[in-house]
Amino acid sequence: xxxxxxxxxxxxxxxxxxxxxxxxxxxxxxxxxxxxxxxxxxxxxxxxxxxxxxxxxxxxxxxxxxxxxxxxxxxxxxxxxxxxxxxxxxxxxxxxxxxxxxxxxxxxxxxxxxxxxxxxxxxxxxxxxxxxxxxxxxxxxxxxxxxxxxxxxxxxxxxxxxxxxxxxxxxxxxxxxxxxxxxxxxxxxxxxxxxxxxxxxxxxxxxxxxxxxxxxxxxxxxxxxxxxxxxxxxxxxxxxxxxxxxxxxxxxxxxxxxxxxxxxxxxxxxxxxxxxxxxxxxxxxxxxxxxxxxxxxxxxxxxxxxxxxxxxxxxxxxxxxxxxxxxxxxx
Amino acid sequence: xxxxxxxxxxxxxxxxxxxxxxxxxxxxxxxxxxxxxxxxxxxxxxxxxxxxxxxxxxxxxxxxxxxxxxxxxxxxxxxxxxxxxxxxxxxxxxxxxxxxxxxxxxxxxxxxxxxxxxxxxxxxxxxxxxxxxxxxxxxxxxxxxxxxxxxxxxxxxxxxxxxxxxxxxxxxxxxxxxxxxxxxxxxxxxxxxxxxxxxxxxxxxxxxxxxxxxxxxxxxxxxxxxxxxxxxxxxxxxxxxxxxxxxxxxxxxxxxxxxxxxxxxxxxxxxxxxxxxxxxxxxxxxxxxxxxxxxxxxxxxxxxxxxxxxxxxxxxxxxxxxxxxxxxxxxxxxxxxxxxxxxxxxxxxxxxxxxxxxxxxxxxxxxxxxxxxxxxxxxxxxxxxxxxxxxxxxxxxxx
Numbered sequence: 082x083x084x085x086x087x088x089x090x091x092x093x094x095x096x097x098x099x100x101x102x103x104x105x106x107x108x109x110x111x112x113x114x115x116x117x118x119x120x121x122x123x124x125x126x127x128x129x130x131x132x133x134x135x136x137x138x139x140x141x142x143x144x145x146x147x148x149x150x151x152x153x154x155x156x157x158x159x160x161x162x163x164x165x166x167x168x169x170x171x172x173x174x175x176x177x178x179x180x181x182x183x184x185x186x187x188x189x190x191x192x193x194x195x196x197x198x199x200x201x202x203x204x205x206x207x208x209x210x211x212x213x214x215x216x217x218x219x220x221x222x223x224x225x226x227x228x229x230x231x232x233x234x235x236x237x238x239x240x241x242x243x244x245x246x247x248x249x250x251x252x253x254x255x256x257x258x259x260x261x262x263x264x265x266x267x268x269x270x271x272x273x274x275x276x277x278x279x280x281x282x283x284x285x286x287x288x289x290x291x292x293x294x295x296x297x298x299x300x301x302x303x304x305x306x307x308x309x310x311x312x313x314x315x316x317x318x319x320x321x322x323x324x325x326x327x328x329x330x331x332x333x334x335x336x337x338x339x340x341x342x343x344x345x346x347x348x349x350x351x352x353x354x355x356x357x358x359x360x361x362x363x364x365x366x367x368x369x370x371x372x373x374x375x376x377x378x379x380x381x382x383x384x385x386x387x388x389x390x391x392x393x394x395x396x397x398x399x400x401x402x403x404x405x406x407x408x409x410x411x412x
Numbered sequence: 413x414x415x416x417x418x419x420x421x422x423x424x425x426x427x428x429x430x431x432x433x434x435x436x437x438x439x440x441x442x443x444x445x446x447x448x449x450x451x452x453x454x455x456x457x458x459x460x461x462x463x464x465x466x467x468x469x470x471x472x473x474x475x476x477x478x479x480x481x482x483x484x485x486x487x488x489x490x491x492x493x494x495x496x497x498x499x500x501x502x503x504x505x506x507x508x509x510x511x512x513x514x515x516x517x518x519x520x521x522x523x524x525x526x527x528x529x530x531x532x533x534x535x536x537x538x539x540x541x542x543x544x545x546x547x548x549x550x551x552x553x554x555x556x557x558x559x560x561x562x563x564x565x566x567x568x569x570x571x572x573x574x575x576x577x578x579x580x581x582x583x584x585x586x587x588x589x590x591x592x593x594x595x596x597x598x599x600x601x602x603x604x605x606x607x608x609x610x611x612x613x614x615x616x617x618x619x620x621x622x623x624x625x626x627x628x629x630x631x632x633x634x635x636x637x638x639x640x641x642x643x644x645x646x647x648x649x650x651x652x653x654x655x656x657x658x659x660x661x662x663x664x665x666x667x668x669x670x671x672x673x674x675x676x677x678x679x680x681x682x683x684x685x686x687x688x689x690x691x692x693x694x695x696x697x698x699x700x701x702x703x704x705x706x707x708x709x710x711x712x713x714x715x716x717x718x719x720x721x722x723x724x725x726x727x728x729x730x731x732x733x734x735x736x737x738x739x740x741x742x743x744x745x746x747x748x749x750x751x752x753x754x755x756x757x758x759x760x761x762x763x764x765x766x767x768x769x770x771x772x773x774x775x776x777x778x779x780x781x782x783x784x785x786x787x788x789x790x791x792x793x794x795x796x797x798x799x800x801x802x803x804x805x806x807x808x809x810x811x
Contacts, residue, residue: 093599200768201767204768208578212579213763217721217767220717220757228753339590381597391583392569395580
């Protein structure tokens with residue numbers, strides 16, 4: 082009775098030759114996307130480490146930043162065709178856009194924490210209650226943006242035309258890829274050092290390890306939580322700038338959703354709660370997703386492949402590649 | 413029917429009397445509204461099974477003939493067909509019942525329930541639509557088939573994730589809901605937006621060449637769905653009163669404690685997840701049959717959140733509550749079309765507010781839900797009553 086057609090090409094077909102031909106360019110592109118995932122993943126990882134909560138609304142924190150970035154660039158005169166301006170001026174504009182995106186994302190993250198999660202903590206909500214609030218808040222922000230900006234994507238904003246810089250294995254690496262990967266790695270290193278060395282970072286680690294004892298030791302838990310959300314928001318804002326750079330026409334009200342799931346996958350892949358793990362997981366996921374996309378022949382396979390990676394990693398090694406260590410191991 | 417009610421009314425009086433005396437003692441502690449409700453609850457508890465059925469029956473009949481009665485004020489605005497709106501309510505209620513097993517009973521957050529719903533719809537479409545190259549079977553056979561296929565999906569998804577803490581399940585199911593939609597888009601055999609036309613429907617006498625279960629006949633579809641809901645409610649009630657149901661509640665209340673007490677939590681979580689998936693698949697197949705057309709546009713993840721909202725709004729863990737919640741979530745946008753555009757925003761805000769201010773929903777799960785067996789519950793209540801009365805008598809003796 083149950084019979085599947087033998088023509089498997091109707092279901093899934095693999096295109097190995099295309100993967101072999103484009104291997105290196107796909108790799109570099111994958112690393113670029115991976116750097117963006119890694120920055121967003123940090124927001125999930127930090128909040129999970131401190132509150133033990135998957136902050137579903139982090140994808141909306143990210144997309145708010147992307148909107149702010151587009152608005153700022155539009156205000157500066159950028160549009161669908163690139164402007165020709167001196168390099169110094171361009172860098173100034175990018176910094177302004179980055180600051181706008183970071184401010185918007187951090188503000189949304191802060192508001193989210195105060196409006197949605199704090200009252201719930203005060204009432205000692207259950208784990209389930211936090212998750213439901215998170216998804217409800219994610220929805221609320223998403224549809225506020227929808228009602229404001231409509232169902233269509235924002236018009237594309239091109240910051241600059243990527244210039245090929247050097248050639249590796251016969252395929253070029255352009256300035257945009259270098260900028261995104263290097264900037265993301267630098268930011269991750271800064272955050273890593275910040276968490277390891279500063280007073281606030283020590284507080285975050287202490288709360289992640291044991292909230293009650295940390296409070297007894299004189300750490301203001303509420304302040305730590307707000308700072309964690311804000312740091313996650315800042316990084317999501319930076320990721321939003323790179324996202325707009327890479328996918329100029331991808332700013333749409335629900336554009337953060339899938340990216341959020343991928344970033345979370347990246348966090349789990351590297352080990353949730355682990356900052357270096359987020360970087361490793363993000364870059365790896367970017368590569369895997371891009372290879373999958375070329376192999377299977379449709380850009381939407383990236384999302385499916387990332388999801389399969391998430392399920393597989395949970396099956397095989399739920400603590401992730403580098404283990405989870407912001408607090409104690411949490412699996 | 414009325415005989416049953418009066419027969420059930422007989423033995424209520426003495427117990428009502430006891431309850432009344434006890435209420436008198438606690439009068440200052442409880443507000444008047446609450447006592448009235450608990451008196452109603454006590455009266456309900458005191459009815460024998462048959463009496464309870466007798467009381468329920470008129471309400472069920474009223475609900476069953478809702479599309480025919482078409483009450484003014486309640487009916488939808490002219491643009492929306494009332495029987496079809498009724499079917500939609502019933503569909504949401506069935507979905508909410510299924511999701512309630514996962515969220516309300518076992519306390520697992522499933523954010524991709526629409527995925528199971530979609531799988532059910534596609535099963536119905538693939539095996540009945542002329543657009544599909546698979547073997548065709550009668551529509552009614554696709555209902556159990558849809559349940560079987562979704563259970564397989566549920567188990568495959570559940571095994572890696574249910575061993576871990578609940579958060580992972582939430583995000584994995586969230587991804588699953590979206591992935592099913594994406595797969596429907598990108599796998600050529602699933603036909604993406606083109607979809608499957610002419611999905612089958614149950615047999616029935618045709619009038620003027622129009623089959624009974626035509627796409628625009630809301631009433632028979634509604635009645636079929638309500639029948640399924642009644643069946644599912646009774647079956648779920650039995651499961652809940654069994655070892656499985658007690659295990660689910662133990663897991664919901666404290667998973668670690670349940671595991672320590674010897675409840676194989678992983679196994680029962682899989683059970684809950686699979687049961688919920690099966691009901692989701694069933695409602696998906698019903699939906700596909702009514703609409704008669706399945707494509708990838710109807711299974712957004714946002715719908716999952718509507719389903720979740722139905723459960724939370726109605727009162728997770730309470731079957732009657734979630735049925736009402738499901739019906740409301742579908743009914744409000746259909747009845748008040750002016751706010752239909754805002755429905756996702758409204759329900760998103762509602763989720764946040766409900767969690768902060770009334771996490772038990774409109775009709776919360778009863779606190780004594782833990783004591784499932786009726787006789788055991790009655791006996792325990794009696795024991796508690798006697799114990800509470802004792803100190804009063806000693807105080808009286810002292811004075």
